[in-house]
Amino acid sequence: MEQTMLSMKNISKAFNGIEVLKSVDFSVEKGEVHALMGGNGAGKSTLMKILTGVYTADGGDVFIEGKPVTINDMKDARANKISMIFQEFSLIPTLTVAENIFLTREAKTSLGLLNDKECVEKTRDLLKELEVDINPNELVGNLGVGYWQMTEIAKALSQEAKILIMDEPTSSLTKNETEILFKFINKLKRKGISIIYISHRMDEIFEICDRITILRDGKNMVTENCKDIPLETVIQHIVGAEMDKAFEWQERSYPHGSNPILEVKNLASGSRVNDISFKLYPGEILGIAGLMGSGRSEVARSIFGIDPIDSGEVFIKGEKQSIKNPTDAISAGLALIPEDRRVQGLVLAHSVKENMILPILSKLKKGPFVDDRKAIELSNELVKKLNIKTDNIYKTTSLLSGGNQQKIVLAKWLANDPDVLILDEPTIGVDIGAKTEIIDIIRELADSGKSILVISSELPELLAVSDRVIVLHDGRVVKELNRKEIQAEEELQHAIQGY
Amino acid sequence: MLSKDIKMKDPINAAPYKSGKTFDWRDYIVYIAFVGVLVYFSISLFDEGFLSSQNLMNIFRQTAMISIMAVAMTFVISTGEIDLSVGSITALASLTTALAIQAGFGLFGGVVVGLGTGILIGLINGLLITKVAIPSFLVTLGMMGIVRGLAMWSTNTAPVPILDQNFNFFFGSGDLGPIPILLVWTFVFALVGHILLRKTSFGRQTLATGGNESAAKFSGVKTAKVKLMVFIGTGLAAGFAGILYAGRMQAGRYTFGEGDELSVIAAVILGGTALAGGVGTVVGTVIGSLMIGTINNGLIIMGLDVSQQMIVRGLIIILAVAIGRKTIKR
Ligand SMILES: Nc1ncnc2c1ncn2[C@@H]1O[C@H](COP(=O)(O)OP(=O)(O)OP(=O)(O)O)[C@@H](O)[C@H]1O
Ligand SMILES: [Mg+2]
Numbered sequence: 001m002e003q004t005m006l007s008m009k010n011i012s013k014a015f016n017g018i019e020v021l022k023s024v025d026f027s028v029e030k031g032e033v034h035a036l037m038g039g040n041g042a043g044k045s046t047l048m049k050i051l052t053g054v055y056t057a058d059g060g061d062v063f064i065e066g067k068p069v070t071i072n073d074m075k076d077a078r079a080n081k082i083s084m085i086f087q088e089f090s091l092i093p094t095l096t097v098a099e100n101i102f103l104t105r106e107a108k109t110s111l112g113l114l115n116d117k118e119c120v121e122k123t124r125d126l127l128k129e130l131e132v133d134i135n136p137n138e139l140v141g142n143l144g145v146g147y148w149q150m151t152e153i154a155k156a157l158s159q160e161a162k163i164l165i166m167d168e169p170t171s172s173l174t175k176n177e178t179e180i181l182f183k184f185i186n187k188l189k190r191k192g193i194s195i196i197y198i199s200h201r202m203d204e205i206f207e208i209c210d211r212i213t214i215l216r217d218g219k220n221m222v223t224e225n226c227k228d229i230p231l232e233t234v235i236q237h238i239v240g241a242e243m244d245k246a247f248e249w250q251e252r253s254y255p256h257g258s259n260p261i262l263e264v265k266n267l268a269s270g271s272r273v274n275d276i277s278f279k280l281y282p283g284e285i286l287g288i289a290g291l292m293g294s295g296r297s298e299v300a301r302s303i304f305g306i307d308p309i310d311s312g313e314v315f316i317k318g319e320k321q322s323i324k325n326p327t328d329a330i331s332a333g334l335a336l337i338p339e340d341r342r343v344q345g346l347v348l349a350h351s352v353k354e355n356m357i358l359p360i361l362s363k364l365k366k367g368p369f370v371d372d373r374k375a376i377e378l379s380n381e382l383v384k385k386l387n388i389k390t391d392n393i394y395k396t397t398s399l400l401s402g403g404n405q406q407k408i409v410l411a412k413w414l415a416n417d418p419d420v421l422i423l424d425e426p427t428i429g430v431d432i433g434a435k436t437e438i439i440d441i442i443r444e445l446a447d448s449g450k451s452i453l454v455i456s457s458e459l460p461e462l463l464a465v466s467d468r469v470i471v472l473h474d475g476r477v478v479k480e481l482n483r484k485e486i487q488a489e490e491e492l493q494h495a496i497q498g499y
Numbered sequence: 500m501l502s503k504d505i506k507m508k509d510p511i512n513a514a515p516y517k518s519g520k521t522f523d524w525r526d527y528i529v530y531i532a533f534v535g536v537l538v539y540f541s542i543s544l545f546d547e548g549f550l551s552s553q554n555l556m557n558i559f560r561q562t563a564m565i566s567i568m569a570v571a572m573t574f575v576i577s578t579g580e581i582d583l584s585v586g587s588i589t590a591l592a593s594l595t596t597a598l599a600i601q602a603g604f605g606l607f608g609g610v611v612v613g614l615g616t617g618i619l620i621g622l623i624n625g626l627l628i629t630k631v632a633i634p635s636f637l638v639t640l641g642m643m644g645i646v647r648g649l650a651m652w653s654t655n656t657a658p659v660p661i662l663d664q665n666f667n668f669f670f671g672s673g674d675l676g677p678i679p680i681l682l683v684w685t686f687v688f689a690l691v692g693h694i695l696l697r698k699t700s701f702g703r704q705t706l707a708t709g710g711n712e713s714a715a716k717f718s719g720v721k722t723a724k725v726k727l728m729v730f731i732g733t734g735l736a737a738g739f740a741g742i743l744y745a746g747r748m749q750a751g752r753y754t755f756g757e758g759d760e761l762s763v764i765a766a767v768i769l770g771g772t773a774l775a776g777g778v779g780t781v782v783g784t785v786i787g788s789l790m791i792g793t794i795n796n797g798l799i800i801m802g803l804d805v806s807q808q809m810i811v812r813g814l815i816i817i818l819a820v821a822i823g824r825k826t827i828k829r
Contacts, residue, residue, distance in 0.1 A: 095703070
């Protein structure tokens with residue numbers, strides 16, 4: 001028998017007079033996985049933050065198992081068995097995994113002191129159930145991004161939540177980890193736990209979810225069973241228009257000469273990059289594939305001078321480089337859009353405009369001052385080009401939705417007009433509309449003669465843009481594939497997993 | 500989606516983390532430095548009696564107040580805050596204690612008044628920081644001046660003698676057999692502080708607050724309450740240090756604890772607590788303050804004058820923190 005676990009009725013919310021939720025209804029059954037979808041800035045995270053007491057709604061009611069409830073803070077949410085895995089991570093880097101999971105709920109000895117042993121044991125059991133091998137005594141700050149996420153989920157589960165909110169849980173997970181997560185979600189479903197699943201990845205939604213609710217501009221568009229709604233309709237509701245086939249690979253003739261613009265020879269750096277060699281030609285888009293931990297991001301980081309190079313050589317336009325820091329890299333004509341954008345790519349306390357012009361301040365100079373008119377012009381142009389949803393360019397970036405923050409980092413580096421652009425997971429967290437925009441922008445840039453390295457775990461996206469793909473494993477190039485030779489996504493998947 | 504026949508890879512092999520907390524000798528720099536300083540003075544000052552039990556007990560006497568305040572300061576710095584008012588609080592607390600005893604409240608009354616003075620100022624600090632949201636550096640910098648001023652003003656800069664010999668014995672000058680009473684108090688504070696930080700949820704929440712305040716809030720930590728508590732803690736510890744100064748000198752005086760805030764903070768940072776918050780150790784703090792005390796003592800025996808002492812002490816602190824860079828970078 002179906003039973004409504006949660007229902008939210010007529011929820012409204014405005015920030016500074018701007019309405020971001022307009023009388024939204026949302027309900028979840030017991031043991032249901034319910035997808036909450038919508039473009040960047042549609043109001044998904046805001047709705048969930050109201051449910052968890054981070055924000056207070058201006059109007060509307062929340063019912064749990066039919067009973068009206070008031071949720072003013074995290075504690076109320078927890079008391080109602082609601083738990084959220086935040087898009088912004090809610091872990092403390094200086095505490096261990098076990099300490100984080102049981103923070104404020106630690107096991108106590110009979111004397112009332114902390115019983116760390118028991119917490120560690122419980123954590124070990126929990127992680128075993130999740131099928132993740134993380135040392136409970138490891139400092140969270142030492143974990144890779146994917147393992148942070150796993151820890152987050154473990155933490156929520158340890159709170160015996162009945163309603164679990166996952167805001168883009170897979171955006172930093174590999175295919176394997178995603179599979180493990182999905183298996184786990186199915187297990188939870190059988191236990192009668194309801195899951196609210198926010199994601200921009202259509203294939204995931206259709207694989208794992210029972211129903212879909214779509215928001216656009218803070219309004220309900222549709223709620224429908226997953227099996228009864230075709231993909232095209234979903235996209236149409238999200239974007240508000242028909243979409244072209246941006247995800248298909250378009251045969252492209254790029255003006256590549258025989259001289260590579262970037263050549264990397266036997267690069268080694270730290271423990272993750274062992275022996276990497278490749279060439280990138282002018283106007284070419286080279287995809288880098290591999291499992292998490294295979295050294296994809298680290299290659300980019302060492303080329304860009306963030307991680308020190310232990311051995312090997314980097315040539316740009318045939319000239320040997322000695323790049324020691326990002327400033328050297330930028331003046332050599334490189335640009336890197338990092339994977340963890342919120343942390344590495346943005347000054348969250350500054351405005352949209354200030355973030356955008358940061359890397360090009362020297363180009364905007366008018367005498368000793370920054371040419372503000374030009375800066376404003378440029379920022380507005382970029383906001384329009386990438387369709388960034390913000391009230392204006394003076395809004396503090398921390399107040400933008402997750403996807404829109406990602407777009408700003410992208411905009412920031414596009415403004416710099418580099419020769420070689422390294423994109424690490426360029427579409428993480430952006431909606432389907434913006435994804436195709438970004439893919440189009442990458443193509444346009446390559447057509448105009450720029451050379452681009454794209455690192456991505458999303459194979460459809462990688463296959464859509466790359467002229468050539470190299471596959472990394474354990475810090476080495478194990479395979480090189482010409483895009484034309486790749487017939488299906490499975491082929492690349494096999495190449496990645498096969499080692 | 501992914502076809503079923505693809506062999507699932509064990510995530511363990513792709514695990515990008517190191518197993519366990521890795522050993523780094525830099526984490527132990529204060530202990531290494533402390534041993535180094537001890538060995539150096541033991542050899543070079545052997546004839547002057549550096550190693551005599553009398554001198555060693557003297558070091559404990561001289562560092563007791565710093566150690567006690569530093570234990571409490573470890574909590575404040577672990578939350579990512581700072582308290583500059585502790586030195587001034589000792590002065591005012593020594594005077595209020597002395598005045599209370601003079602007025603006939605007795606030993607017990609005097610201690611209550613002294614502790615109360617510290618707690619009250621700590622509470623005001625904490626409320627200004629958490630409710631009015633003024634940075635702790637500014638609040639306590641202001642409070643440092645206000646409290647020292649109050650101490651001067653309360654008795655017109657005159658010292659207030661304490662004639663209660665029981666008080667003077669238990670809170671300063673006494674010895675229990677060979678062990679100075681000040682060492683006993685230091686030990687009590689260090690033990691309580693260590694258990695509080697490592698073994699209670701309050702300690703865990705203190706570290707969480709400094710590690711990432713918003714994440715701590717999301718996890719249900721009442722970070723404002725934690726901060727209020729740690730400032731009450733430094734107030735209390737400074738009040739107690741004031742009582743000990745009064746007992747040791749058999750008087751309350753507005754000059755007590757001048758510059759102590761710097762020694763206290765240096766001891767905490769030397770001990771390995773991160774100035775940015777999130778990482779703290781009470782044991783390290785106590786070693787840190789003992790090290791500062793030992794250096795002071797050794798330099799005095801060596802016959803260096805005050806100005807030279809200040810220079811050498813400053814150099815050693817900068818050197819130790821620089822070598823153990825982890826303590827600043829966390
Ligand atoms: N605290 C705030 N102050 C002002 N505006 C805010 C605040 N929080 C969110 N907004 C605005 O509300 C809108 C909805 O944001 P929300 O984070 O809910 O979007 P989202 O649907 O989660 O998008 P994404 O897919 O990009 O994560 C955005 O336009 C955002 O700028
Ligand atoms: Mg969001």
